[in-house]
Amino acid sequence: MSATWLPPEQYAETLVKATAFACLFVTDEHDRPVQLRAVYSQDHPWQWPGGTMEPDERPWQTAVRECREETGIVFGGPPRLLAAVFGLPGAQWPYNTVGFVFDGGRLTAEEMASITLDPEEHDEVRALAVEEWRAHMPRQDFARLEAVMAARRTGTTAYFDTWDWGDGDC
Structure with a gap:
């Protein structure tokens, strides 16, 4: 055992800090990704x-x-x-970010029509073909969308580790 051993609560204070998120990735009946437009984020306008x-x-x-x-x-x-x-982390966020994207399945037309948005968070819901999303999203958001679609199609979990906050183009 090292002479610099610390009690767990003190050791924990020396570790890298991170925030965690989780979301559901859903598509419509035509396998088009469904996303919500955030009213609070111009950097990441379309979200799951x-x-x-x-x-x-x-x-x-x-x-x-x-x-x-x-x-x-x-x-x-x-x-x-x-x-x-x-x-x-970066200028826009001071901590590492760890996220989990789960498969929320395909929504029927009735389920799509029943979506009720929280106006304090989102003001629009859209279902577009993957390539149509490119024009609406920053480069990194679109790359993540492609990785998640490939994961769903292949059954192999994606590891997307370039969700950095450093350059403002994530």
């Missing part, structure tokens, strides 16, 4: 239903809760991880 984990909450619980709060859709599962997302 999801958000920051709360204390004592697991990633799957976060994704389901946030989807319900943001769209009114109650998703029951089962949990299927499509992607793990990681980003380094």
Whole structure:
């Protein structure tokens, strides 16, 4: 044992800090990604239903809760991880970011029509073909969308580790 051993609570203070998020990736009946336009973010205008984990909450619980709060859709599962997302801190955010993207399935036309947005968070919902999203998203957001679509198609979980906050173009 090292002479510099610290009690767990002191050691924890020396570690890198991170925030965590979880979301559900959904498509419509035509396999077009569904995204919500955020009223609070010009840097990342189009997002999947999801958000920051709360204390004592697991990633799957976060994704389901946030989807319900943001769209009114109650998703029951089962949990299927499509992607793990990681980003380094930068000028826009002082902590590492760790994210979990779960498969929320395909929404029927009736489910799409029933989406009720929280106007304090989102003001529009769209379903577009993947390539149509390119014009509406920053480069990194679109790359993440492509990685998640490939993960869903192949069944292989994506690891997307370039969600950095450093250059403003994430």
